[in-house]
Amino acid sequence: MPELPEVESLTHFLRERAVGRTILGVDVVAFQALKTFDPPVTALGGLTVTGVSRHGKFLDLDCDGVHLVIHLARAGWLRWREDLSGAKPVRPGKGPLAVRVRLAPDDEGLAPGFELTEAGTQKRLAVYVTKNPDDVPGVAALGPDPLDESFTVDALKRIVGGNRTQIKGLLRDQKIIAGIGNAYSDEVLHAAKMSPFKIAATLTDAQIADLHEAIVATLREAVERAHGLAAKDLKAEKKSGLRVHNRTGQPCDVCGDTIREVSFADSSLQYCPTCQTGGKPLADRRLSRLLK
Numbered sequence: 509m510p511e512l513p514e515v516e517s518l519t520h521f522l523r524e525r526a527v528g529r530t531i532l533g534v535d536v537v538a539f540q541a542l543k544t545f546d547p548p549v550t551a552l553g554g555l556t557v558t559g560v561s562r563h564g565k566f567l568d569l570d571c572d573g574v575h576l577v578i579h580l581a582r583a584g585w586l587r588w589r590e591d592l593s594g595a596k597p598v599r600p601g602k603g604p605l606a607v608r609v610r611l612a613p614d615d616e617g618l619a620p621g622f623e624l625t626e627a628g629t630q631k632r633l634a635v636y637v638t639k640n641p642d643d644v645p646g647v648a649a650l651g652p653d654p655l656d657e658s659f660t661v662d663a664l665k666r667i668v669g670g671n672r673t674q675i676k677g678l679l680r681d682q683k684i685i686a687g688i689g690n691a692y693s694d695e696v697l698h699a700a701k702m703s704p705f706k707i708a709a710t711l712t713d714a715q716i717a718d719l720h721e722a723i724v725a726t727l728r729e730a731v732e733r734a735h736g737l738a739a740k741d742l743k744a745e746k747k748s749g750l751r752v753h754n755r756t757g758q759p760c761d762v763c764g765d766t767i768r769e770v771s772f773a774d775s776s777l778q779y780c781p782t783c784q785t786g787g788k789p790l791a792d793r794r795l796s797r798l799l800k
């Protein structure tokens with residue numbers, strides 16, 4: 509799933525390639541992906557891409573004041589195409605292609621564009637056409653962006669203060685902090701040497717400062733690694749930069765302990781017992797509930 513660093517990189521990538529270009533048309537192949545009807549998606553045809561920005565994990569193409577807002581969800585991705593002039597018209601069907609955005613040809617006659625694809629059977633990828641990105645419910649509800657300078661230690665202290673949820677859940681709640689998902693919350697907690705099950709409100713001032721440092725450093729490093737990469741190379745880069753996420757059974761590169769996995773909410777999380785939980789493996793609550 510693309511999270512803040514990958515979406516930030518896609519934002520730069522699209523800004524360099526799409527800004528200033530006219531949209532020829534937007535083909536919606538997976539009808540369920542389009543979440544709005546006014547303005548219609550056809551309204552984008554003939555408009556010029558004037559800006560590309562990011563809101564949490566949402567991509568926002570400003571096209572002369574009409575915004576195409578994209579949420580790639582768990583299995584979605586963006587694929588840049590250098591020339592779509594010979595591309596076949598797309599029919600709704602089984603393939604991964606959800607949306608195709610065609611741009612006007614350049615001086616060399618190449619008509620580039622990009623495609624939004626979604627793997628798997630769970631279709632969550634979402635696009636919105638709107639005059640105001642804040643009308644998108646997921647955008648309107650976003651918490652502060654951790655790369656914004658207003659995200660200070662004090663801001664994090666206000667967020668965790670009195671919050672009785674586990675820190676892992678808090679970190680990936682988009683309404684609390686924008687842009688962090690399952691992978692980077694594992695990475696942040698490993699960097700902060702903190703148990704994912706720790707209750708937010710119990711953090712000391714020193715732990716909040718450590719967590720803040722871990723959030724900002726982890727995301728900034730990932731953004732730097734991803735910077736300048738082509739969209740197609742981002743997935744591999746994300747995977748290679750992860751220290752605990754999806755690395756169950758492998759040695760921790762900080763202490764050498766074996767990375768473990770435990771179920772959490774609708775998926776699972778990975779962590780290093782020595783670095784994060786005093787050497788003690790976390791109990792799998794789902795499993796222990798089943799055994800009772």
Ligand SMILES: [Zn+2]
Nearest residue numbers: 760763780783
């Ligand atoms: Zn470790």
